[in-house]
Amino acid sequence: VCQEPLKVGLAGGHVIPDVRSHEVASQLEMGLRPLWGSGRTERMSWGIPVPGCPEHCLYVWLDGLGNYLTAARSLDEARELDLV
Secondary structure: OOHHHHHHHHHOOOOOOHHHHHHHHHHHHHOOOOOOOEEEOOOOOOOEEEOOEEEEEEOHHHHHHHHHHHOOOOHHHHHHOOOO
């Protein structure tokens, strides 16, 4: 579902150095899989607690995904790539 906008971004030279661009392209060729963002605290004690749901927590790295968007050159560029 999200692969095409990522391929467009790669083709536009938005990932540097080239070795990383090729790495991402090969991952896209294998296909993207769903990614869980939370889990039960009984199996994962290192997450961020979900307010109002003490038996679940968010994966700690999940908050880092938003940092990739803030690192974009501009919000307009992110919109051009259909990221927001």
